[in-house]
Amino acid sequence: MFDVSKQLHDTEEKMKKTLETVRAELSKIRSGRATTTLLDGLKVEYYGTPTPLNQVANVSAPEARLLTVQPWDKSLISVIEKAIQMADLGLNPANDGTLIRIPIPALNEERRKELVKLAKKYSEDGRVAIRNVRREANEHIKRAEKAHELSEDGSKDAQDQTQKMTDSYIKKIDDIVAQKEKEIMEV
16 A cells, blocks of 8 residues: 655655755855855865865864864875865965965955856755655655555645645745855845
């Protein structure tokens, strides 16, 4: 027999993962403030192995417009500095031999608009992914109805619940993106 509650639970789990993915992508977009998540995806060569930056150094944001990276192994300073420059984040690290300071420059209007466009692209990707999850769930429900494992009313109810869930998650994505846009456009 078709388990509607399990189907709805699975659908919601997939939508939650999509929402978290959108959140993670948006956190990588630079707003005017310094945040350690800017360097989250960065990997550095550590004894021939690409290693996440936060596993070889302490990354912190002591001020609103400054990030600091303190490697645990001093020999990594130049490697980390190069990795930050190659990451194409528009950042210019400076090291003093023990600590890398990364001033976060203020964003100009043009760059802000580019970042807002990028945020909107991520949100649209998220909405499309949510709708794909909905479509997949509805296909399962319709298949169950055709196989007489679910009544017509049961099918309709399950599809309505899936639609409500979809609307809820799309609204959450829109809210997150609106917040990020406000953050980016804040001077």
